[in-house]
Amino acid sequence: MTIRAVALAYSPGSATIAAGVPVTITLQNSDASVAHDLTLPGVGKTDLCAGPCNSSVTFTVPAGTYSFVCSTHADMTGQLIAR
Numbered sequence: 088m089t090i091r092a093v094a095l096a097y098s099p100g101s102a103t104i105a106a107g108v109p110v111t112i113t114l115q116n117s118d119a120s121v122a123h124d125l126t127l128p129g130v131g132k133t134d135l136c137a138g139p140c141n142s143s144v145t146f147t148v149p150a151g152t153y154s155f156v157c158s159t160h161a162d163m164t165g166q167l168i169a170r
């Protein structure tokens with residue numbers, strides 16, 4: 088799945104993933120010269136990179152609802168629903 092970072096926000100801001108199997112999320116940072124990542128606290132994160140750039144992370148999580156955040160922009164958040 089691809090999640091964009093554009094204008095200091097994630098798009099989409101909420102996404103549903105499969106629980107219990109490896110899921111790869113690619114962050115497509117479209118904000119020129121602005122560094123973003125996608126951090127799932129306690130689980131994993133993409134590399135921090137300045138746009139335009141792509142960075143991926145693969146993780147496996149049990150069913151639940153998770154918040155993700157950009158490590159350089161605390162108000163840049165989104166939600167993953169694993170089921």
Ligand SMILES: [Cu+2]
Nearest residue numbers: 122123157160
């Ligand atoms: Cu950011």
